[in-house]
Amino acid sequence: MxxxxxxxxxxxxxxxxxxxxxxxxxxxxxxxxxxxxxxxxxxxxxxxxxxxxxxxxxxxxxxxxxxxxxxxxxxxxxxxxxxxxxxxxxxxxxxxxxxxxxxxxxxxxxxxxxxxxxxxxxxxxxxxxxxxxxxxxxxxxxxxxxxxxxxxxxxxxxxxxxxxxxxxxxxxxxxxxxxxxxxxxxxxxxxxxxxxxxxxxxxxxxxxxxxxxxxxxxxxxxxxxxxxxxxxxxxxxxxxxxxxxxxxxxDLFVDELARRDTIAGWYGEFLDGAVEVPDIPTGRKSAWAVYTVRSAHRDALRTRLSASGIGTAIYYATPVCDFEAYRRFRRDDDELPRSRQLCAEVLSLPMHPYLDRSTVEQVCSEVRQALR
Ligand SMILES: Cc1ncc(COP(=O)(O)O)c(C=O)c1O
Missing domain, CATH: 3.40.640.10 (Type I PLP-dependent aspartate aminotransferase-like (Major domain))
Known part of the structure; x- marks a missing residue:
């Protein structure tokens, strides 16, 4: 697991x-x-x-x-x-x-x-x-x-x-x-x-x-x-x-941020080319609350990872304007194509400061096999 x-x-x-x-x-x-x-x-x-x-x-x-x-x-x-x-x-x-x-x-x-x-x-x-x-x-x-x-x-x-x-x-x-x-x-x-x-x-x-x-x-x-x-x-x-x-x-926060950054770097290294990995513009630092990739085969990928005991999450499956409570605020011209596209493609992979390199490698190898 x-x-x-x-x-x-x-x-x-x-x-x-x-x-x-x-x-x-x-x-x-x-x-x-x-x-x-x-x-x-x-x-x-x-x-x-x-x-x-x-x-x-x-x-x-x-x-x-x-x-x-x-x-x-x-x-x-x-x-x-x-x-x-x-x-x-x-x-x-x-x-x-x-x-x-x-x-x-x-x-x-x-x-x-x-x-x-x-x-x-x-x-x-x-x-x-x-x-x-x-x-x-x-x-x-x-x-x-x-x-x-x-x-x-x-x-x-x-x-x-x-x-x-x-x-x-x-x-x-x-x-x-x-x-x-x-x-x-x-x-x-x-x-x-x-x-x-x-x-x-x-x-x-x-x-x-x-x-x-x-x-x-x-x-x-x-x-x-x-x-x-x-x-x-x-x-x-x-x-x-x-x-x-x-x-x-x-007291651990600066160290934990650095660890998250390192883990994101490993993911980027092992997953590049298999899925769309996050791009961080020069000069910016992410706090890496979540590590989210994009794939046209997201659902199959998630099913495969779940079968292998790897926890994932979808943030978010629905644009907030499509929930019943918020639909009444939607405008006729609200196409929001990129938000909708992301809802179908995003998958968040395990991320916390105490993940080690071999675990990240294992997750990435499952991702690669699933998409083969
Ligand atoms: C983007 C965003 N805004 C607001 C919140 C709300 O924070 P809280 O759960 O502490 O109320 C969250 C929590 O997940 C969030 O991700």
């Missing part, structure tokens, strides 16, 4: 430091917004270069709070990629805003800036909704095309939010995820590059004024003095126990 992700190996790597961190929280009894949350926020900001980080209950809530803080609501259009996890669309719809689906560009599978520009023009021409925000998604860990999208958002006076749920640790040049957009939502879901052992998330921002607003909204909207509520918020605090786990795991 080669599991898709080996959570036991990840847990064991954190070793005694993890137990010590957990014991400290249990001894303190400080379970809600304990000192570990503030310590983690400090480390997240220092590592990424963001002005501040605010821990919340999940990556989904991080997106919701980012939108709420900017008063995105029923008269607003929010542009999101069609090829993403459902949470990106869900956060938009939860505010009453309308998601507008943008196709992705190949080969990198992130939001297509050309289609984004066209859709912004359509919304402006129709004059019904305000073109309010764009949420880019750093798919599989690779930062989106911020060079073009941040420029476009600034030109169009549109808020830019990065859905960095999968990409904490990724970078463009020397700029890390957390600084590529004014606001970045990250997830600590267990399988993410920096994952906890439950649900968790954070909002990183380059604007410390914004961080104060996020802190209010994660705690029902209470102001810093806990005396007044101006805007209703939510109960979305990062759990102290999860923060403690993340602090223990943070």
């Amino acid at each position: 080669i599991p898709f992700i080996d959570m036991t190996a990840i847990r064991n790597a954190a070793g005694a430091a993890l137990t010590a961190r957990l014991d400290a929280v249990l001894a303190s009894g400080n379970f809600i917004l304990g000192p570990e949350v503030a310590e983690l926020e400090q480390r997240l900001a220092e590592f990424s270069g963001a002005a501040a980080a605010v821990g919340v209950a999940s990556g989904t809530d991080a997106l919701k709070i980012a939108l709420m803080a900017n008063e995105i609501g029923p008269h607003d259009a929010v542009f999101i990629p069609a090829f993403t996890f459902a949470a990106t669309a869900e956060a938009v719809v939860s505010t009453g805003a309308t998601p507008m689906f943008i196709d992705v560009a190949l080969p990198h599978m992130t939001m297509d800036p050309v289609h984004l520009r066209e859709k912004i023009a359509t919304v402006r021409r129709e004059g019904v909704l305000r073109a309010a925000a764009v949420i880019t998604v750093d798919l599989f860990g690779l930062p989106a095309r911020y060079e073009e999208i941040a420029t476009l958002a600034a030109e169009e006076d549109i808020l830019l939010i990065a859905d960095g749920a999968q990409s904490f640790g990724g970078q463009i040049g020397t700029s890390r995820v957390g600084t590529l957009a004014p606001i970045t939502a990250i997830s600590f879901y267990p399988t993410k590059p920096l994952g906890c052992f439950g649900d968790g998330g954070a909002i990183l921002t380059t604007d410390s004024g914004m961080a104060a607003k996020f802190r209010e909204l994660r705690h029902h909207g209470f102001d810093a003095a806990r005396e007044n509520i101006v805007q209703p918020g939510m109960n979305s605090r990062l759990d102290t126990i999860q923060a403690a786990i993340l602090l223990a795991r943070f």
